[in-house]
Amino acid sequence: MTLTVVGSIAFDAVRTPFGERDKMLGGSAVHFSLAASYFTTVRAVGPVGDDFGPDEFAILESRGVETDDIERVEGGKTFFWRAHYGHDLNVAHTDETQLNVFGEFEPKLSDASRTADALFLGNIQPELQRRVRAQCDARLVALDSMNLWIETTRDTLAAAIAEVDCLMLNDAEFRMLTEEPNLARAARAVMEMGPEIVVAKRGEYGAALFTADGFFAIPGYLLEDVRDPTGAGDSFAGGFLGYLDAEDPERASPETLRRAMAYGTVLASFNVEDFGTERVARLTREEIEDRYEALRRLTHFDLAVT
Amino acid sequence: MTLTVVGSIAFDAVRTPFGERDKMLGGSAVHFSLAASYFTTVRAVGPVGDDFGPDEFAILESRGVETDDIERVEGGKTFFWRAHYGHDLNVAHTDETQLNVFGEFEPKLSDASRTADALFLGNIQPELQRRVRAQCDARLVALDSMNLWIETTRDTLAAAIAEVDCLMLNDAEFRMLTEEPNLARAARAVMEMGPEIVVAKRGEYGAALFTADGFFAIPGYLLEDVRDPTGAGDSFAGGFLGYLDAEDPERASPETLRRAMAYGTVLASFNVEDFGTERVARLTREEIEDRYEALRRLTHFDLAVT
Secondary structure, eight states: OEEEEEOOOEEEEEEETTEEEEEEEEOHHHHHHHHHTTTSEEEEEEEEETTOOHHHHHHHHTTTOBOTTEEEETTOOOEEEEEEEOSOTTOEEEEEEEOGGGGGOOOOOOHHHHTOSEEEEOSSOHHHHHHHHHHOOOSEEEEEOOHHHHHHOHHHHHHHHHTOSEEEEEHHHHHHHHTOSSHHHHHHHHHHHSOSEEEEEOGGGOEEEEETTEEEEEOOOOOSOOOOOTTHHHHHHHHHHHHHHHTOGGGOOHHHHHHHHHHHHHHHHHHTTSSTTTTGGGOOHHHHHHHHHHHHHHHOOOOOOO | OEEEEEOOOEEEEEEETTEEEEEEEEOHHHHHHHHHTTTSEEEEEEEEETTOOHHHHHHHHTTTOBOTTEEEETTOOOEEEEEEEOSOTTOEEEEEEEOGGGGGOOOOOOHHHHTOSEEEEOSSOHHHHHHHHHHOOOSEEEEEOOHHHHHHOHHHHHHHHHTOSEEEEEHHHHHHHHTOSSHHHHHHHHHHHSOSEEEEEOGGGOEEEEETTEEEEEOOOOOSOOOOOTTHHHHHHHHHHHHHHHTOGGGOOHHHHHHHHHHHHHHHHHHTTSSTTTTGGGOOHHHHHHHHHHHHHHHOOOOOOO
16 A cells, blocks of 8 residues: 655754754654654655755655655755744744745656555645645545634635545644534534544544544543654654555544554654654654553553443 | 542532523532432532522432531521633633632531541642541542642642542643643652542543553543533542442552543533533433443554554
8 A cells, every 4th residue: 555645844943841953854744754654655745945955865765755756946945944832732833934945836746646545635735735636546535734724725725625535633723614612513514524534633632533433532642751742743644544554545444443543643652752753763663563552551441340 | 338528519600602500509519429429428518508508408419418517507608609611611711709608617527427438628728628638537538629729828738638549630730739741740740749549630631540550541521512511520520539439449450440530531521511510410320331331432442453
């Protein structure tokens, strides 16, 4: 199985109460690709500038991510994001965004990327997401977005959402999109827009899944050491879709979807243990399986003895 | 087994986006007692005014709650709380608090209340909690508190915490108490203060349990209809301690504690479905067991097939 992701490929400058980095590899397509690479073959699509060099490609390629469709724009600069976090690591404070090569990005997918089994439309302009979607015949398509696009390009975003199978947003974004304060009702409203699978990302509190079969909720993995939450949502999406793709996207049974939610939670938990891609880029599948089992133990309880 | 609770017995005036009540039965001891009454014999301790009449006693007594130690102060008025909630039901906005008979409360427990197997010290002044604690020889004592006491009577609260087995607060209160932003580290800091069992209440996101054996997390039960969150934390505590007391507080194995967390979650979920005590006062044990099983289904996932 193959999984294509389109999204930002970035340099991030991030400060948290636990340290800082001036310039580290980041972006939704990067975090997603690395997380998904532990499950399936991933093809990353997106533009970079000529400041994006062999060291950055090496991080992706060491995990087997296919980088042929990463378009290097000569004379351009890579997308740049600067942000800081206070003690509430659920809230990123953006200090600076430079779109750079992303301002002129026109997605052109190779045949290999077009024909992938699954597609993840990372958080970029909804119009770009639609153009990529139109080029692909993937059997499972998931989309992420953010408050900016809900506020500024709601109609285009709604059209993009109608064309995908799975929508992944955080709680507050679901409420903003649907104007429905109750999350379960917001999820139902999204299903009426098109997607059959709705995933609410809840930061340190975990995630919730809604389908026609019902709902499922999983808490975040409780960690004593959290250094940088940047990319956690994309790592969640990478673990979730990477596992689904490996299991065959057309066999997404309720049980498979639940396991995918758990793998997403596991990858997000590793993501936040260190800055940027530093932890997820050097995982082993065994570490992932061990934490999956630990997460299972820390969330399961017995039938009642009455 | 018998469970004594001391806490507020109140009239509440509450407005939410889904309705309002001018004067309804409330207070931590009331919500706790009703929830715990489905599991064990509960003895409620606290003062009321002579505006607290047969109708209010009847709500408690219809659930078998022992009300002998509810002290009726002639000429006094019952504790009164007025608040409203916006669409974020996690945040109560207090508009008015009248301590009334609570301002002069001096706990005097009957022998039956003193010798109960378990004791819940609801959210009242830490000095009062300590005086009640000193009168009881319960084998399991749990304490709830709030930001007000952390800010204004930190030393007395710390002394009260040191004398109990279990501390139940919300996430933000644990962080405020310990000055540790990471919840898992905050829980460890609390265990160093005395309690062996630490329960973090996380509103709609559920709850987390920390003991020397490790941690456990449970999401909230996802509901499409939430009308009033008032009392949810105390209903959680009532389900949790009521179940533990019924199972024998000295046999609080990790498995028993997890089931107690699930029962707490179930009782809290019923609490928020209607105003004040309206839903929890008219439950059946069968409804509780059905939702327990539903909660188990919506949180469990398989071993991975790799």
